[in-house]
Amino acid sequence: MNDPSNIVNQGKSYDADWEILDAREQTYRDGLGDGLEIVFSAGADTLAAISDGLNDLNIHGPKGQSWTVELLQSELERVAR
Secondary structure, X not given: XXXXXXXXXXXXXXXXXXXXXXXXXXXXXXXXXXXXXXHHHOOOOOHHHHHHHHHHOOOOOOOOXXXXXXXXXXXHHHHHO
């Protein structure tokens, strides 16, 4: 019989053990995620509205820059990988 203590992915919706981020990247992603939740809940539904909303909240891009549609699109693609 299998030992339940040896179940690797217990309680997770996916196996994220391989994804270890440094503290700065994790903090950045957490802030971006929080900002996205706020702008989506405020009704943003285009990349332009989302980038404007993030800028209004002073949530900066990966190098501290203001969001543009192009930057937001490329950054969402990057963090989704």
